[in-house]
Amino acid sequence: MTTYEAAALALSGLTDTGAGMCSARARVSEKREFTVDSGRFSLLRTTFDKGLDLTLIKDHRRGKVAGNDLSGEGIKKAVQDCLLSAQSASPDEAWQLYPGTQDRFTQGTPEGDTEKLFQRTRELLDTIKQEYPKVMVEQMIVSHDRVESVYLNNLGADYRTLAGDYGLFITVSGHEGDKTSSFNFTGFSTDSLEKPFIELADLRQTLEDIGRQIDTVAPEDKYEGTVVFTPGCAADILESLISTFAGDGGLLDGTSPWKDKLGARVADQRLTLRIAPHDPAVVCGERYLDDGRLSQDYDLIKDGVLQQFMLSSYVANKIGLPPAPSASFSVIMPAGDQSFADILRCIDRGLLVSRFSGGSPASNGDFSGVAKNSFLIKKGQVGPAVSETMISGNLGDMLNHVRGISRETVQDGWRVLPWIAVDGIVISGK
Amino acid sequence: MLADMISRHREAFAPGASTELRAQRNLRRQVSLLKGNLVTNMRTDTKGVGARVYQDGIYGFASAAELNDDAVRKVLKSATENAAFLAGHAGRGAEPLPAIRRGEGPRQPDFTDLPQKHYIDYLTELDEHIQKTYPNLESRTLITSSDSMEKLLTTSDGLSSHILAPRSYVYVFLSANAADGAPVEVFQPFGGRGTFDTRFTDPKDLHEPIDQLYQMLMQKREGVYARAGQHTVILAGELAGMLAHEAVGHTVEADLVLGGSVAGPMLNKQVASELVSMTDFAHSAFGETAPLPVYVDDEGVEAQDALLIDRGILKGYMHNRQSAQHFGMAPQGNARAWLFSDEPLIRMRNTAVHPGQDKLSDMIASVDDGYYLLHTGNGQADSTGEFMFGITMGYEIKQGKLGRAIRDTTISGVAFEMLKSVTMVSDQMSWNSSGFCGKKQMMPVGLGGPELKCRLTIGGK
Incomplete structure (x- = not known):
């Protein structure tokens, strides 16, 4: 059975249950993955995988099942399971699927080159060994993924996708004698093996920084200062912020501080946050949503004004707002007008933070956590790395206290982000 | 439970290499209610077979999302080829792994895969109790999650085993507004190993621990910030x-x-x-x-x-x-x-x-x-x-x-x-x-x- 035939068989089964709305997504994928442990190749892994995701809405009751059995018998069982789940649910008119179109998507590099992937990986290990002798590659996962998928719903959506990309995820630490730095990690997605991996995303910067984080100072004072978040760290902070302030949970239960802020200023006017799965910098970005709509790029915040919540169609219907045009987190933040060096020069006292290890923020946005892989900034200069240093503040307040947004950005195949400097963060030492 | 469809393939293991062959099924059942809204109603069922081959200090692995003889042959072949590829490109010249004890692992009992209705009914009853008993809550979220791992394992030099490990939990999140308007939340998981029906026989059993959690929330509403x-x-x-x-x-x-x-x-x-x-x-x-x-x-x-x-x-x-x-x-x-x-x-x-x-x-x-x-x-x-x-x-x-x-x-x-x-x-x-x-x-x-x-x-x- 082909992937399309599996999806069509499932949709037919769902429709036959009398469902008002239903969808079926079938997927066949193959992964080739190298693992490097402690700087040495340790594993070559191949996975031949399948997936089946079914949604059924009948009498406003919704059921969902996910599995990986694409045989006729397996599909039949999954349809029955989905029906029983829906019949057990309470009715809710907010569940909805949307009419769709017929579209075909080919993305990235569906066919991988295992030999060249190995050579690029070995080249990176050699480069690290030669140029960054204090750096230990604790683990590196390098892979090529090929995915063929078909999404159908009973409202006309017929989306067929063939996609593939190369991905790298690396964890490194610095070592000198018995001294060790904190680990840090980075990664990227790419559709090409043309460039050496060391030139992609922020890999070289991460390697340079980790070698300077072996010796640290542990500040003992507490003060309000400026924090510069690297693009990688900014991505984590922004994801947390958007989820807390603009996501389903906080808006459905009414705890989001932004619940009445649509169309209002929520951030410094220099700040724009765009969700853009179609941006050329995004490899294999989202093309359609689970509810049948085609994905569209949109501004979440434009010039500091909240334009859109990141709502699923369910929550949007519950609270009477439009759903987000994309379910992805392909964040693009336009570059600022200052160089990273100029931003640093203006900072009297603060931290350059590459990784934040913190608890989940409270629903009002208060957060606190440890500044990992971070450096002191004093009188415009980057100083020694720090340990045992905590930062705390409020996610919402941060957006209104932007000191600067860098001209330089990092593209990792998922997002494009600059360095962001924020005032008013409480920095406390041991 | 999974029928043993892997032992008979031991003869196909690559000679001179250390091989593991595993058939596995993972189930997960999730239901969540946010302020009484059924926002998650999900059943997940994945199964397949995987093989790993150790050779010259490195491993080759392969898996397929099917449970049949063709899939087993496919993953054994692919894992062996992967081990050979990597050994050829980056072998370490390592000695074979030291021997370990051979034999059979202990068998574990089968379990019942409950219908989704069981989880929804349990959670709905508990949610209605909370809504009725604690009207001053700003929000409440209840989640049930049951998962299980079932594994059939046969190796070239270890214990063959059939493992079944279910666990089940109810997660309760309660939130209220403090006097300064800031929302505060408390959270507690209940449950442990075993299937949901053996862990949670009656929603009333959770009334007392949820009341203790509510009392904590009320104390936290009046709470202070810790000193840094x-x-x-x-x-x-x-x-x-x-x-x-x-x-x-x-x-x-x-x-x-x-x-x-x-x-x-x-x-x-x-x-x-x-x-x-x-x-x-x-x-x-x-x-x-x-x-x-x-x-x-x-x-x-x-x-x-x-x-x-x-x-x-x-x-x-x-x-x-x-x-x-x-x-x-x-x-x-x-x-x-x-x-x-x-x-x-x-x-x-x-x-x-x-x-x-x-x-x-x-x-x-x-x-x-x-x-x-x-x-x-x-x-x-x-x-x-x-x-x-x-x-x-x-x-x-x-x-x-x-x-x-x-x-x-x-x-x-x-x-x-x-x-x-x-x-x-x-x-x-x-x-x-x-x-x-x-x-x-x-x-x-x-x-x-x-x-x-x-x-x-x-x-x-």
Whole structure:
């Protein structure tokens, strides 16, 4: 059975249950993955995988099942399971699927080159060994993924996708004698093996920084200062912020501080946050949503004004707002007008933070956590790395206290982000 | 249960290599109610077969999302080819792995896969009780999650086994607004190993613990922000367990030791107060079945306890067969995989600080100015042992007595320094097994401990 035939068989089964709305997504994928442990190749892994995701809405009751059995018998069982789940649910008119179109998507590099992937990986290990002798590659996962998928719903959506990309995820630490730095990690997605991996995303910067984080100072004072978040760290902070302030949970239960802020200023006017799965910098970005709509790029915040919540169609219907045009987190933040060096020069006292290890923020946005892989900034200069240093503040307040947004950005195949400097963060030492 | 469709393929294992063949099925059933809205109603069922081949110091692995003879032949062939590819390009010239005990692992009983209606009905009844009993809540979220791993394993040189490990939980989140308008939340998981129907027979059984949770929320509404800085604290067992797992356990996983963790140079050295001992328990702990027992791992190694810290001295690491060979130690059954498509990694099982001899009441009475920290929302640590835990419930201690509740905060420290500051250890244990450990793959783990009196840094505000 082909992937399309599996999806069509499932949709037919769902429709036959009398469902008002239903969808079926079938997927066949193959992964080739190298693992490097402690700087040495340790594993070559191949996975031949399948997936089946079914949604059924009948009498406003919704059921969902996910599995990986694409045989006729397996599909039949999954349809029955989905029906029983829906019949057990309470009715809710907010569940909805949307009419769709017929579209075909080919993305990235569906066919991988295992030999060249190995050579690029070995080249990176050699480069690290030669140029960054204090750096230990604790683990590196390098892979090529090929995915063929078909999404159908009973409202006309017929989306067929063939996609593939190369991905790298690396964890490194610095070592000198018995001294060790904190680990840090980075990664990227790419559709090409043309460039050496060391030139992609922020890999070289991460390697340079980790070698300077072996010796640290542990500040003992507490003060309000400026924090510069690297693009990688900014991505984590922004994801947390958007989820807390603009996501389903906080808006459905009414705890989001932004619940009445649509169309209002929520951030410094220099700040724009765009969700853009179609941006050329995004490899294999989202093309359609689970509810049948085609994905569209949109501004979440434009010039500091909240334009859109990141709502699923369910929550949007519950609270009477439009759903987000994309379910992805392909964040693009336009570059600022200052160089990273100029931003640093203006900072009297603060931290350059590459990784934040913190608890989940409270629903009002208060957060606190440890500044990992971070450096002191004093009188415009980057100083020694720090340990045992905590930062705390409020996610919402941060957006209104932007000191600067860098001209330089990092593209990792998922997002494009600059360095962001924020005032008013409480920095406390041991 | 899965029928044995892998043993007959042992004859096809590559000669001279060490091979594992595993058929596996993972089930997960999830239901969640947010303010009474059924926002999650999901059933997941994945199954397939995976093979791993060890040759010349490296591994080849392959998996297929089917359970039939063709799939088994396909993954054995692909895993063997992968091992040959990597051995040809980056082989290490290593010796074969040392022999391990052969035979059959213990069989485990079958279980009932409940219909979705069972979970929805249970949760709906509980939600109606909460809504009716506590009308001043700002929000409430209830989640049920049941998952199970079933594994059939046969290897070229270890124990063959059939493992079935279900666990079931109800998670309760309650939130209310404080006087200053800031929302505060409390959270508690209930449950453990076993199927949902054996763990949760009647929603009324949770009324009393949920009422205790509600009382905590009311105290937290009136709570104060903790003061930032170093303080004397008493960590509840849940936090001692988190410390054992995140801040110590990961640093003594042998793959991370080889990657340069802080524990590497510390073997047989003092890393904690002599009041502190710590073990990664396999299937039994302190005379009882451990929260998530492991009898055989996914390399076919019989699971045994791994003593990590004995009266303050670091005594060992956790291994797979390859790292055990490297360090000249015995593997103790820590190599585990989450899905059929995952290779076994070194994972913790039930990691705990051992109980001591102090009474909690004496511990609180001994603190002049500090905090009693009860619940955590999450925790992270790195290879230096520097850790961070989010604190979701705690109290001030003033002149030996519990005081006001505190708002959410974060604690941090360096494990091997903080453990040296431990001056009292309570005589009671508490376990938690409701979460997943994330290390490339997810993995259910148990963690536990007694109350610890120590010094560490609080984030405050």
